[in-house]
Amino acid sequence: MSEIKYLETHEWYSLTENKITIGISDYAQGELGDIVFVTLPEVGQEFSKGESMVEVEATKTVAEAYAPMDCVIVEINDRLESEPEVINTDPCGDGWMVKAEVVNLDDSGMLYQEYETFIS
Amino acid sequence: MPDSLVSPLHNYHTSQNAKFIDFAGWSMPFSYEGTIKEHNYVREDKGFFDVSHMGRLEIQYNDIAILQTLICSDIENLQVGKALYTIFTNNNGCAIDDVIFWKFQDKILLICNAANTLKIKEHLITYSISFNDVTNSTALIAIQGPNAIQIMKGLVDIPDSFSCLQNDQYTYARTGYTGEDGLEIMVSLDYVDELLDYLKSNNISPCGLGSRDTLRLEASLPLYGFELSDEITPVEAGLKWTITNKQPYLGSEVITEQLKNGPNKILKKFEIDTRAIARTGTKVSAGESGGVVTSGNFSPRLQKSIGFVMFENQPSTDLIVFDIRGKLVEGKILKKRFLN
Numbered sequence A: 001m002s003e004i005k006y007l008e009t010h011e012w013y014s015l016t017e018n019k020i021t022i023g024i025s026d027y028a029q030g031e032l033g034d035i036v037f038v039t040l041p042e043v044g045q046e047f048s049k050g051e052s053m054v055e056v057e058a059t060k061t062v063a064e065a066y067a068p069m070d071c072v073i074v075e076i077n078d079r080l081e082s083e084p085e086v087i088n089t090d091p092c093g094d095g096w097m098v099k100a101e102v103v104n105l106d107d108s109g110m111l112y113q114e115y116e117t118f119i120s
Numbered sequence B: 001m002p003d004s005l006v007s008p009l010h011n012y013h014t015s016q017n018a019k020f021i022d023f024a025g026w027s028m029p030f031s032y033e034g035t036i037k038e039h040n041y042v043r044e045d046k047g048f049f050d051v052s053h054m055g056r057l058e059i060q061y062n063d064i065a066i067l068q069t070l071i072c073s074d075i076e077n078l079q080v081g082k083a084l085y086t087i088f089t090n091n092n093g094c095a096i097d098d099v100i101f102w103k104f105q106d107k108i109l110l111i112c113n114a115a116n117t118l119k120i121k122e123h124l125i126t127y128s129i130s131f132n133d134v135t136n137s138t139a140l141i142a143i144q145g146p147n148a149i150q151i152m153k154g155l156v157d158i159p160d161s162f163s164c165l166q167n168d169q170y171t172y173a174r175t176g177y178t179g180e181d182g183l184e185i186m187v188s189l190d191y192v193d194e195l196l197d198y199l200k201s202n203n204i205s206p207c208g209l210g211s212r213d214t215l216r217l218e219a220s221l222p223l224y225g226f227e228l229s230d231e232i233t234p235v236e237a238g239l240k241w242t243i244t245n246k247q248p249y250l251g252s253e254v255i256t257e258q259l260k261n262g263p264n265k266i267l268k269k270f271e272i273d274t275r276a277i278a279r280t281g282t283k284v285s286a287g288e289s290g291g292v293v294t295s296g297n298f299s300p301r302l303q304k305s306i307g308f309v310m311f312e313n314q315p316s317t318d319l320i321v322f323d324i325r326g327k328l329v330e331g332k333i334l335k336k337r338f339l340n
Helices: A026-032 A112-119 B010-015 B035-044 B061-068 B114-126 B148-152 B192-201 B209-218 B252-261
Strands: A004-006 A011-016 A019-024 A035-039 A052-058 A062-066 A070-076 A098-104 B019-023 B026-031 B047-050 B055-060 B083-089 B095-103 B107-112 B131-133 B138-144 B164-166 B170-173 B182-188 B205-207 B266-272 B283-286 B289-299 B304-311 B319-324 B327-334
Touching (some): B035 B209, B047 B209, B138 B148, B138 B192, B148 B182, B209 B304
Parallel strands (some): B047 B205
Antiparallel strands (some): B019 B026, B289 B304
16 A cells, blocks of 8 residues: 555545545544544545545544545445444554545645644 | 633643643643543543532521522521532523532532633622632542542541531532542642542542533533523423422522423433434424434443433424434433433
C-alpha cells in the first residue's frame, strides 16, 4: 500500500493503483472519544469529493467523514458495525472504514509530517 | 477564549493528561482515559469526579423559614444531618435550579449547578437570605461506585444514605449523581492535597464530566438545562417525589394544579434497540404527540441508545419515531428506570 495521506477534515486515505482505503486519523478519534456507532455507506454508492460518506457517533458528539476525492464504494468494513471501538484502538489499521474506486484522482492530501503541523 | 475558571485540582488534571471542556465558565476535565472506561470504573468498582465547579453556598440555619418558601420540598421538617434534593421554583412553578442541601445543626450547605450559581445567589439576595459563598475556597469531590464506601471508610466516618457529616477537614454526604453509592466531599484548599493523595494511594481513578453525564443518564437523573429549565415544572420533569412542601412556596399553586389535573408537557424515558444516538434536540413523534429529545446517549451498561424526551402532551402509545438527521429510527418509551 502507498503512504497514508491526510485531509484537513481529519480523514486519511491510502492509494493503491486506482483504489483508496479511507478512515479517520488518530487525532480525530482522540478528539471524538469513545466511538459507539458508525453508519457506513453501501457498496456501489458514489461520492463527490467533500461529500459526507460516513457518520461516526461518539459519546461526546457525532462527526462525519468526507470523501477525499470522487469515488465509488467497493467495500465497507463490516467489523465496525459490531466493534466500532476498533476506530479508537487502531484508526489507521483495522479501523479503516471504506474502500473505494477512484473516479477522479486528487492525491492532494498531506503527508503525516505536514498533517502533524496542521493539527498542532 | 476568555480566561476560564479552573478547579483547585487543575494541575492534577493536567498531569493526568485530561481532555478539558468549557462548562459554565469553567475549564473542567471531560475525560482522562475515555468516557466508557471511566463510566465502567464507577459502575463496577470506583472512581472520583472533581465537581468543584458546582456552586457551594453556606446558608445560616435561621433563614430556613424563608428558604422553605422558595423550594418544592420540606426542608424545615427534614432531620438535621440529612441531605435533600430539591428544586428552587419561580412564580410559574418552573425550575430555577435543582440543588442539594446538606442540613447541619449550625448551617445549611446549598450545592447548585455551576451554570446557575449566579442566578441562585441573586435569588437568595432578593429574598434576603444571607449566605457565605465558599465555591472558590473549597473543592468538591465525588467518590462513587460499589466499592467507594469501603475505601472511604479508611478516611472518614460513613454517614447513612442521603445523610451528611462534618469534621475538622471535611464536610460530606452520602450522595451522588451516578446511581451508585458513594460520598461527595467538600474540602478546604488546605486539605485538598491530602484528600487527593488518599484517593491516589487507594487507586481510585479520576473520571471526567463525559462519564458523569452517561452515568447520570443511565441512572435516570435529570440535568438542568436539558430535563429541567425555567420553563419546566418538577411535575412535568417527572419529579413529583420531590414535592413535599405543604406550605405555600413560589409557584406552588401552579404545581398543585398540575398534580391534580396532570401537566401539559411530560418528560419520558426512551430506549432504542440500536446504538444510533438520538441527541438533544432530535424531534420525535409518538402517535399524535410530538416531542423533542432533551438528552440522549449510548448506555455502556445496556449497550443501546437511551435518553429523555419532552412530549408536548401525554403520548397515547409507547412507540416513538425519532428523526435522526433525516433518518427515521424507531424506539420505545420506558416506564421503569433504565437500570434496575
